[in-house]
Amino acid sequence: MTQKYRPKKRYKIKYKNLAILLAILLIIILLISKGCSAIFKNKDDKEKQKEDSPLVTGDLLPDSPPPENLNTDPTKQSYYLFTPIEMTQSQLGSGNLVLVNNNIRFLGSVTEDDLDVVREKKNRAYSVKDYTVLVQPVVMDALNDMFLSFYEATGKDTVMVNAGYRTLEYQQQLYDEELARIGADSSTLVAKAGYSEHHTGLAVDFTVYEGGKYDQSKLGTGDYAWIDENAHKFGFVNRYPKGKESITLIDNEPWHYRYVGVPHATAMKDYDLCLEQYIDYIKNYTIDSGFLSVTTDDGAQYMIYYTPMSEAESTSVYIPLKEGADTPDDSSDDVPYPYEISGNNIDGFIVTFRFKEGTGLPQVVDPAATTSPDENAEPEASESGEE
Numbered sequence: 001m002t003q004k005y006r007p008k009k010r011y012k013i014k015y016k017n018l019a020i021l022l023a024i025l026l027i028i029i030l031l032i033s034k035g036c037s038a039i040f041k042n043k044d045d046k047e048k049q050k051e052d053s054p055l056v057t058g059d060l061l062p063d064s065p066p067p068e069n070l071n072t073d074p075t076k077q078s079y080y081l082f083t084p085i086e087m088t089q090s091q092l093g094s095g096n097l098v099l100v101n102n103n104i105r106f107l108g109s110v111t112e113d114d115l116d117v118v119r120e121k122k123n124r125a126y127s128v129k130d131y132t133v134l135v136q137p138v139v140m141d142a143l144n145d146m147f148l149s150f151y152e153a154t155g156k157d158t159v160m161v162n163a164g165y166r167t168l169e170y171q172q173q174l175y176d177e178e179l180a181r182i183g184a185d186s187s188t189l190v191a192k193a194g195y196s197e198h199h200t201g202l203a204v205d206f207t208v209y210e211g212g213k214y215d216q217s218k219l220g221t222g223d224y225a226w227i228d229e230n231a232h233k234f235g236f237v238n239r240y241p242k243g244k245e246s247i248t249l250i251d252n253e254p255w256h257y258r259y260v261g262v263p264h265a266t267a268m269k270d271y272d273l274c275l276e277q278y279i280d281y282i283k284n285y286t287i288d289s290g291f292l293s294v295t296t297d298d299g300a301q302y303m304i305y306y307t308p309m310s311e312a313e314s315t316s317v318y319i320p321l322k323e324g325a326d327t328p329d330d331s332s333d334d335v336p337y338p339y340e341i342s343g344n345n346i347d348g349f350i351v352t353f354r355f356k357e358g359t360g361l362p363q364v365v366d367p368a369a370t371t372s373p374d375e376n377a378e379p380e381a382s383e384s385g386e387e
């Protein structure tokens, strides 16, 4: 009852102050909760966007190493953290990310001298049609790694590489044969000469040779579903997946795989994009807007960005460079991150650099060391007509 003896005014002031204080508190609480929910909402939205619609604008750089160590302004060359490499129009058609389809002619030129003979370099975890199957060296390594893993996972060495690189002349022959077969003047299975991915040396067709016969229809089913589920870890994508026919303009072909590189195959799988969509998607990421960050199954982290081709004779494509270095030189440690530049075969270049090294995929055992699939048993296969 001591309050009774205090001046009235004081109570009044106190209540008034309390009311103001409460109001301020309420506003602060509201602001904080709104801020928090905005943060969480952003995060949720980001996750959701990633799932629903991958066509979002540039992600910012990740936090480590600190973003300030990376100069995303290519004009600030005093830091020398990015340096230009001049790419010419003729290089649009080279690299792992060239997009070739019924409407986009392959601009690059690949000759047999650039390629590996699969029969000569393959391990024993799979077979190959004959000595005419050629692929890019990077594809050769990826095939060996993938089928070793497939063998370890399933005990099967029954996949056969049925086709790789094709010359223009051979593609024309396949196309003519297909049109004669179906009695039409165009095909949704076989590409015109010049418009087939097989000209790149980056595409392969598989079949299954099991129980004395070929069965391409086994691909994508049973043990062979492993390939579709795991190909991205080795840089391959199923190039003509179900559901994308209206974009690829080619019927679903569970046997046709395309090498694009591990980070890109991973992103395409994560975002459910076919190559046409992915090449468009990458255009959201530039050296100015921020990079697409992709973490692969082996724990490595890659940065990916696009540089549109300029009107000039050459295009300056910026690559990361170590501070203080003058020129990029792969043989020295002037390049802090291993990088690749690929043309998209249309209108620009894509830079990929490995920002963080991976810890590696689980080791696989070379089946040649444990079993001996009979090398001589490799049958002669006839190549079925496909793009």
Ligand SMILES: [Zn+2]
Binding pocket: 163, 198, 203, 204, 205, 255, 256, 257, 386, 387
């Ligand atoms: Zn094919």
